Amino acid sequence: MTRGPGPLPAAPSPPPGPPAPGPVSAALSFKDFKGKDPIWCPGCGDFGVLTAMQKAAANLELDPNRTVLATGIGCSGNITAYFRTFGIHGIHGRVLPLATGVKAANPSLTVLAAGGDGDGFGIGLGHFLHACRRNVDITYLVMDNQVYGLTKGQTSPTTPTDMHTKASPLGPLATPLNPLALALSAGATFVAQGYSGNQKELVDLIERGVRHKGFSFINVQSPCVTYNLVNTYDWFKQNVQAATHDPSDWDAAMAVANDKGRVPTGLLFQADRPTFHDMSHPLPADPGAVEPIAAAGDPAKALAASRKRFDGWLDEFRAR
Numbered sequence: 001m002t003r004g005p006g007p008l009p010a011a012p013s014p015p016p017g018p019p020a021p022g023p024v025s026a027a028l029s030f031k032d033f034k035g036k037d038p039i040w041c042p043g044c045g046d047f048g049v050l051t052a053m054q055k056a057a058a059n060l061e062l063d064p065n066r067t068v069l070a071t072g073i074g075c076s077g078n079i080t081a082y083f084r085t086f087g088i089h090g091i092h093g094r095v096l097p098l099a100t101g102v103k104a105a106n107p108s109l110t111v112l113a114a115g116g117d118g119d120g121f122g123i124g125l126g127h128f129l130h131a132c133r134r135n136v137d138i139t140y141l142v143m144d145n146q147v148y149g150l151t152k153g154q155t156s157p158t159t160p161t162d163m164h165t166k167a168s169p170l171g172p173l174a175t176p177l178n179p180l181a182l183a184l185s186a187g188a189t190f191v192a193q194g195y196s197g198n199q200k201e202l203v204d205l206i207e208r209g210v211r212h213k214g215f216s217f218i219n220v221q222s223p224c225v226t227y228n229l230v231n232t233y234d235w236f237k238q239n240v241q242a243a244t245h246d247p248s249d250w251d252a253a254m255a256v257a258n259d260k261g262r263v264p265t266g267l268l269f270q271a272d273r274p275t276f277h278d279m280s281h282p283l284p285a286d287p288g289a290v291e292p293i294a295a296a297g298d299p300a301k302a303l304a305a306s307r308k309r310f311d312g313w314l315d316e317f318r319a320r
């Protein structure tokens with residue numbers, strides 16, 4: 001299996017709406033989703049997230065050629081190179097606009113997004129809230145380690161008030177954000193929290209998130225063993241607690257998200273709501289059109305297909 005626009009299998013004509021993730025013909029194992037060897041610090045929680053994503057992708061029988069992972073900047077953003085599908089390593093905080101654009105352009109793809117707490121809840125916070133309310137059908141994993149690891153341990157939007165780091169000796173001088181409560185408030189239809197030390201639960205959450213029709217937010221507690229010496233694996237062992245409430249109950253989910261006495265894990269909330277695609281009155285599929293991704297092996301064909309699609313949108317727009 002090759003990464004990138006190598007020889008691609010013939011793609012079926014895109015159906016009118018986003019289908020469930022498409023199975024590939026031959027069974028894949030998580031090894032088929034292995035890319036380059038990670039250069040994270042030994043023991044970094046992001047290893048657990050990567051393995052869980054690879055296992056979930058294999059269990060879901062995702063086709064690597066029809067799966068796209070968009071990532072932001074930070075240690076975790078490097079995961080694009082380690083997870084063997086198509087991928088875009090974007091700029092700081094813009095992972096969700098990227099992923100949204102990919103899904104809007106080709107709803108038949110399985111689109112994943114990943115990044116860190118600094119990327120997603122700092123510079124990318126506005127995008128996070130709007131992705132929740134738009135209910136774009138993508139799965140967003142945040143590797144939350146409460147610190148900016150790539151830039152030597154500055155405090156991040158989720159750093160506890162009383163935590164000090166070498167780079168931020170006075171601490172964050174601010175109240176930490178609560179990503180789970182924010183997602184619930186903004187209208188997310190799938191809100192979950194995993195822990196990179198609990199593979200079984202995390203694999204299950206990712207599978208459920210990808211199957212969910214709409215925006216799936218999975219915050220993953222992913223220890224930074226180099227710069228966060230407070231929220232360690234030992235600390236999580238004492239503080240992680242599986243949620244047991246009914247995930248269709250928004251008030252109960254909000255109560256769990258706001259419980260400062262524990263780190264809840266599991267599915268906090270799930271609801272059905274029309275997706276961005278459902279609400280955006282898509283154009284009827286042109287049966288004669290070449291799908292741009294399928295034509296990517298031939299740049300001239302890809303350009304012509306994109307041009308044809310764009311012209312179709314313009315005609316539709318002018319006719320309104």
Ligand code: SF4
Pocket residue numbers: 039040041043044045046075076145149150223224225226227
């Ligand atoms: Fe992981 Fe922290 Fe090392 Fe970055 S600095 S790779 S987050 S352990």
